[in-house]
Amino acid sequence: MRLSPEDMQKFFNPQSIAFIGVSRSGGRFGGMSFFSKYIEAGYAGRLYPINPKADRILGIKAWPDLAGLPEKPDLAMIAVAAAQVPEVIVACARKGIHHFHLLTAGFDELGNAAGEALKQRLVSVCRAHNVLLIGPNCMGPYRPAARLTAWGAIPGRPGPLGIISQSGGMTQRLTEYAASLGLGVEKAVSVGNGSVLDALDFLEAFGQDPAIKVIGMYLESVADGRRLLDLSRRIGQDKPIILIKGGETEVGARTAASHTGAMAGSRAIWEAMIRQANMIHVRTMDEWLDALMTFARVAQPASDGVFIIGGGGGSSVIYGDTCVREGLQVPALSPQSMDELLRITPAAGSIAGNPLDHWQVFSDTAYLARLVDMAEQDPAVSIILVDRLIARNAFHMQDTPDPTPETIALLKQRKGVKPIVFVVDSEGGDPELAAQGAAMRAAFSEAGYAVFPGIARAAAALRRLGRYYGKRSRMPASQPGIHPERL
């Protein structure tokens, strides 16, 4: 189904919202919880909670029914019991409401005849009244710029991401995670069972949305594999699409069927489809976030040659091994670079080369900036990867001040164009160290850099970046042999 710009306005920039199924008291789920989040986020439109037993809910005037509303709301959010949903939609449609978010679960994902019948009735009612519906069994639309944020980070951050998901929880977590790193979301939508509008309808719309630069999708199934292939090839040329396919294994597929009623499809067909589509395939939340951040922030590098700047012999060995294993290059530096490195790096206890092992990089911003300038001139280097160490007792660094603000200020002044990414490891069970690491990651990320909590994740994300730009240039118009309609 094609969503018009007006439809997208109604869903993601509504001027007024009716809430049907808002109880007077709270709870972690349900209409009341969502309603309270709109208020907390500072939604500036008009809210109409419908509840015949309440005068006010959270200080907002409540209405006994739709009939008395002073206007036709742009959007209706429905959280009544499943059996009541069709009649509520009819009542709303009669009021002239055409856009719905249906939170309620209890449809085809139940896997029984009653659930399936209720779903069919829901779809029939929507068709008969020509209304558009997100859901059922989902968290619906999210847009920080409109303070339309019923879930995830509150109030969230506007930014370049568009997220489409068959899992509310994954989307909540992702938007929270991204916001904590200063990485913003233009629009996100949790489509649940996708009975009326599905993930691909939003993929098509996000493809035409100039504010969305990178698209993340969590899919358990699609009704029309050919459409996914076609959309991804077209949209993926300009906007990287990062896909998690839930239900790759039999266990995951069994769970997906109970989750959103998804028929997860054969792993072999999905894998063939993803190869021919123009999508970046990831498998966990961490990989999803890492890829979204990398594609949003790291420009196409000229090659996959990485210069690794860090300290510690063993970690330099492991960092080099890890990058090469992931398919990146860690090239020998140019003679000019090596001349300079040998001049400024002590012979004993350090390693002048790539990786560079010299502890001074952790504390001396001017030294680090000199290395970055050197790398900018080195034709073997296209990506600069800087390891950061939190001042820590284990490394006899407890009194070392954190150079991060100075580092960011100096690097921001440089004229270079080669991307710089950062690794900040703060793993373990030490809350203070963990907090310091999170704050350091946030600082680099707020400054616009891609930052990772470990080398393996950095290398995997950079490898995906290189593969995407390599594959994009070779993307064929079509290929025989797969049957995506069977997805």
Add this chain to the structure above:
Amino acid sequence: MRLSPEDMQKFFNPQSIAFIGVSRSGGRFGGMSFFSKYIEAGYAGRLYPINPKADRILGIKAWPDLAGLPEKPDLAMIAVAAAQVPEVIVACARKGIHHFHLLTAGFDELGNAAGEALKQRLVSVCRAHNVLLIGPNCMGPYRPAARLTAWGAIPGRPGPLGIISQSGGMTQRLTEYAASLGLGVEKAVSVGNGSVLDALDFLEAFGQDPAIKVIGMYLESVADGRRLLDLSRRIGQDKPIILIKGGETEVGARTAASHTGAMAGSRAIWEAMIRQANMIHVRTMDEWLDALMTFARVAQPASDGVFIIGGGGGSSVIYGDTCVREGLQVPALSPQSMDELLRITPAAGSIAGNPLDHWQVFSDTAYLARLVDMAEQDPAVSIILVDRLIARNAFHMQDTPDPTPETIALLKQRKGVKPIVFVVDSEGGDPELAAQGAAMRAAFSEAGYAVFPGIARAAAALRRLGRYYGKRSRMPASQPGIHPERL
């Protein structure tokens, strides 16, 4: 070279230590830094800093030379410049000192003739005077029980681990990481270039050490591949040996050569050797820690059948997929279990099955304990994996109290034998969330449970556990076709 119990006492439980090369002022490296850490850690033996220009160093009486010392120290720690090392060793040997930790770098790892010559002289001097030396270019011995902790977590934690490493930095980081999780170290040793005593000498000694239950090794090279194979087969039968092999790739090998003078050896030969040896192969710091923790804490499971207890449909799908992809089983539960689950799990918004998706597990300890008791009775389940969610705003949980203390108390009372492991994800750039996650991981870990910051890491560690116990029972006496002496 075989280390006697007396030698191990001198290195890891010395009653007195001479420090040669301790300046009067500090610095992050060098003798002074190490000396200060012994004091900070509360080392109870006698310390003899040797410095002709100082009366006292950090409040400890300094001695102008070895001659005046009131006793023969058990151990000498040497941090003088490389060129002076041989004569200092001779002077110490004449005083009757036979055990040395040589911190100083600048030997064969320089990759030049002068460094190689100095190494040869060092080895000759040690042989001529029949002394045992750890180093050069290393952090030496570490033993929290003796407060012999010059690096890493201060004062550290005694525990079941034995760590042998060619990287001081990796060992510092690992001991810090483990200590933050309440996972203790019996002995650790950073052997650096291993010119006199090497990693395998300590492997043999750790194999005979009853206090060491699990061994971690970071190796860049070994002089005698056959010995590693033989030792690992013998020791690995009773004590899991977790190995990181640094320098697997050409880039890593090049770096390793500059780091410890290591000839890292062919990746193919190493891989063949590891397959035939009895070692668990990991590749990053995170995998190393995860495996050490898992082998130290999780008893041999009867099968690789995991019951995943969590909340969130999408994350249940991904958790199931991830475990299966890693080679674990996520079996259907028994009819008895399913009867019970269906009784206590709502039909809409939850999934009764394996994985179990029900948000109540995050807040209701009694419910969680009931699930664990159910799993204990279910023959399909051998490992219980419990996902924990930090109370977070994104999930409308900001007012939910943390049930961790209650959870631990209740689980500790149970009579079951099936291992329980935990996943606590707190990724991102939110310092408060990161600190909460680290504290929760520490709490479970302090209680003796294996705990992981993500499902992929948990699944990988559990898969390694299963493979080790499976492989151990099939370990052949010998196998033709590899030439480990060429390592």
